[in-house]
Amino acid sequence: MPYGRAGFWITIAGISALFGALHGYLLNGGPSPVGIFYGTCIGLLTIAYERGVFFSGYGKRLRRLPTLAYLAAAEASLLLVILLGLALTGSVVWTLGLTDKSFLEAVTPKISTIPYALVVSALLVSALRVRDLIGSETFASLIVGRYHRPVSEERVFLFLDLIGSTTYAERHGDLAAQELLKAVFSVIAEPVRRHRGQVDDYVGDQVIISWPFARGVEKFRCVACIFAIRETLRSNRETWVSQFGFVPELRAALHGGSVVTAEVGVDRHKIAYFGDVMNATARLEGLCRETGKPVLISDAVLARLPALPDGIEAEALGPHCLRGRSEAMVVHALAEQRVRKTAEQSNSSAETEAECVSAVLGLVARAG
Structure with missing residues (x-):
């Protein structure tokens, strides 16, 4: 337990x-x-x-x-x-x-x-x-008054975005889209709990998850959480297809650093985070679309991880200028090794097939 x-x-x-x-x-x-x-x-x-x-x-x-x-x-x-x-x-x-x-x-x-x-x-x-x-941690913080005064702290943030939710809503209506989001968010909760993260907010089809920096990088929890969520979605493939017609996929962006955390609100209180880290993580999630990579991590987080989970590898994408930021961010893509190997094998097979076709055409030409 x-x-x-x-x-x-x-x-x-x-x-x-x-x-x-x-x-x-x-x-x-x-x-x-x-x-x-x-x-x-x-x-x-x-x-x-x-x-x-x-x-x-x-x-x-x-x-x-x-x-x-x-x-x-x-x-x-x-x-x-x-x-x-x-x-x-x-x-x-x-x-x-x-x-x-x-x-x-x-x-x-x-x-x-x-x-x-x-x-x-x-x-x-x-x-x-x-x-x-x-959220349990927010509830405890409100009870003890931890953030009555703003506190500067380091946190890791994971932004998850459901791919294709807008298209699904256009085809099936807003109520059906809401049922889809509800089901996906429900599945996300258990891996987040297991890896000791906390869900901070839901914004449309996006989920914001965070950890205190030390806890998030310890035992590479923040990275393991992403791939645990992806695996959970894939493992229930038949259920997703029968209920919604497809298996949901998520874009994920990991970034972290110093933020100011404070309790805000009068009639409705919540714990809010302020600082460039939040904007940068949102921009990094947008970069997933541009690069075609479903999981991106900033060098600020990757450099402080003790290691990557077994079967996960990082691909350096170099510095990228994110919208609204003057400084470039060094970005890496994360992927399961078997996915990359399968792609490499497919490319190799295609190259071999092309070489065989070329050789056959050459023989035919010479015979002619």
Whole structure:
């Protein structure tokens, strides 16, 4: 299990245990180990349900309902999960001999416990949905106020752009294009989490991902993330073709350096980045179209990588003058070695075939 995911569940368990202790303090004359155990189990079960660990298909069907029907069904479902959790936890407590109650008393929750558990669970679920909406690291930064004052820091940025999305929208309409983007963005999320990046923003058909510089270059995470995303898209080829008629492809640009990070906004707060690095990365992504290379990386990032992932190689493209920048940027293209070898083999085969045709024509001419 990745550290980030393990850390998430450990945090949820700790918060749930605290609410279990608070329940004992408010309603039972003081916290107790059994009360803390109840709180931990209920919290974990509730969040596991909300995260789709179990009954994921049911949760997806609920989200398709109209808003009012969804809210009513979601609250009723949450209540059922809590009641089931209380009964299961009570049976465990009774089986372990941690209570003097009868089995029926142990699995039957107190009336006062149900609204408390419902309110606490709703608070946890709401907080997690806000966290999902703005990103886990952004959520944590807003909570602790890390960027109340602007901070200068080094970050690596990955700009991903979906190739052909505009053409797809023209052929199939904006709603169909939105379904395509939603599906692609959903697939991107897991590789980004696995390589400890964070999705900072979605701009049309573009995704902006970043890492603190040291974390991004450590174990070449920023590069490995790109090719993990590309491989994930390719591995589900049949699904993409059946649903959308083609396999999505992405252009990718990696650049990094010093930026100013600050919390901005009044009614709606967000963490924003300021500096030439952001503009340069956007221009580098545009250079993918001009060079015909799907993945480009600046020398500023490549030079600080300890190595490249196995099977990935860099091709030097030299300095390029990017629009809006006075200084040229040294750029490299990244590609999987097997792709290049296949292309080289194809070129070699074509050259050999051409040579054979030329030789045959020469023989025919001499025979004539």
